Amino acid sequence: MKVLNVILILIILLSSSLISAARYSMDQGDLIGEIHTLSLNQKTSWNQLAIEYGISVKDLKQANLELKHTQWLKKETQVVIPTRYILPPQQYRTGIVINLAEQRLYFFPNHEPSIVYTYPIAIGRDGWHTPIGHTRIVHKKEAPTWRIPESIRVHTLDTKGQMLPEFVPPGPSNPLGTHALYLKFKNILIHGTNNSNSIGNIVSSGCIRMHNADIQELFKKAVIGTSVVILNHGEKMGRHNDQIYLEVHPKGPESDQTLNQYNHYHFDPHSEDFIDISKIKITRETQSGIPTLISFITPEFFKVNQTQSALIEKAAHSAILNLILNLSDILDAPQTACLLEAEILQEKYRPLRCHRSHIPIEFPKCPLE
Numbered sequence: 001m002k003v004l005n006v007i008l009i010l011i012i013l014l015s016s017s018l019i020s021a022a023r024y025s026m027d028q029g030d031l032i033g034e035i036h037t038l039s040l041n042q043k044t045s046w047n048q049l050a051i052e053y054g055i056s057v058k059d060l061k062q063a064n065l066e067l068k069h070t071q072w073l074k075k076e077t078q079v080v081i082p083t084r085y086i087l088p089p090q091q092y093r094t095g096i097v098i099n100l101a102e103q104r105l106y107f108f109p110n111h112e113p114s115i116v117y118t119y120p121i122a123i124g125r126d127g128w129h130t131p132i133g134h135t136r137i138v139h140k141k142e143a144p145t146w147r148i149p150e151s152i153r154v155h156t157l158d159t160k161g162q163m164l165p166e167f168v169p170p171g172p173s174n175p176l177g178t179h180a181l182y183l184k185f186k187n188i189l190i191h192g193t194n195n196s197n198s199i200g201n202i203v204s205s206g207c208i209r210m211h212n213a214d215i216q217e218l219f220k221k222a223v224i225g226t227s228v229v230i231l232n233h234g235e236k237m238g239r240h241n242d243q244i245y246l247e248v249h250p251k252g253p254e255s256d257q258t259l260n261q262y263n264h265y266h267f268d269p270h271s272e273d274f275i276d277i278s279k280i281k282i283t284r285e286t287q288s289g290i291p292t293l294i295s296f297i298t299p300e301f302f303k304v305n306q307t308q309s310a311l312i313e314k315a316a317h318s319a320i321l322n323l324i325l326n327l328s329d330i331l332d333a334p335q336t337a338c339l340l341e342a343e344i345l346q347e348k349y350r351p352l353r354c355h356r357s358h359i360p361i362e363f364p365k366c367p368l369e
Helices: 002-022 046-052 057-062 150-160 212-221 277-286 306-325 347-353
Strands: 023-025 031-039 078-086 095-099 104-108 115-120 133-142 179-183 189-191 202-204 227-231 235-240 243-248
Touching: 002 115, 023 031, 031 235, 046 057, 057 078, 078 235, 078 243, 104 212, 115 212, 179 212, 189 212, 243 277
Parallel strands: 095 227
Antiparallel strands: 023 115, 031 078, 095 104, 104 115, 133 179, 133 227, 179 189, 235 243
């Protein structure tokens, strides 16, 4: 009986860690979560660690490139847990949002407006891309039967010489796992899996795969009619404590690497002073998937009188967004731009806008003076 109680306690603790790893409070601006460094107290596999912290093995390895990518991580190994994310753009933060380049799903429940749930996913492989666009949940099924699309049966026969059955009943061998959410997109589902190692990879026939524990939680919370937006943003940008962060992921199928998702902003053309171009270049080269600070803006900069603070923040935000959107042009431009027009700032704040890392711009040379 004591052994049974211990087992039950361990199961409860593990379940709690899985749930808490997926739920975040949106009280950090555009960022959620934190980066943790963990010292393993026992020998652990990449997959076990990834499932426990609600991330994919791919993301875990990308954040720990210095480690040998063997199946097991030794006791006392220091591992970075990359559980910090930039949220999708504000206009999409409702219902389910899927970012293919990131291979991550976000759920914004209507009944919990300050909470977001996020999970790692697997997406469609080359030739079977997961479609981009707006859709919704039209049906939900626990213990689903997989009715195999004719296109998949033909492809499997042509490539592997294997004739698949017309359907696969519920059970451990069913690729749909334990639960499924059916979308209005034809033959596209959000479902569980019978292969947890596939999560975080580009391997499906177009559907969105999740760990069974994750789809079970999402299944309970997402109702029929819930909106689903599928994006493909290889780069994301967000604000936290008046700082600007950039998150870059390895380029996936047809990934948008130009930040065109921010073209709804109106930009100021003079923007270089508060951005560290070198950090942007390094972030794009490493593609770690971890939000990286790229701005020089500090909270102290915005400690001005109430009349001007809103104007300064709006102008600075627009200018920085413009820099990121037009980065390819800016890299070739002379590094002499000022951030804001002279009349926006009081005299004592003008030196701030004419400062660029270790390359200060002489105040008289500032073109807006």
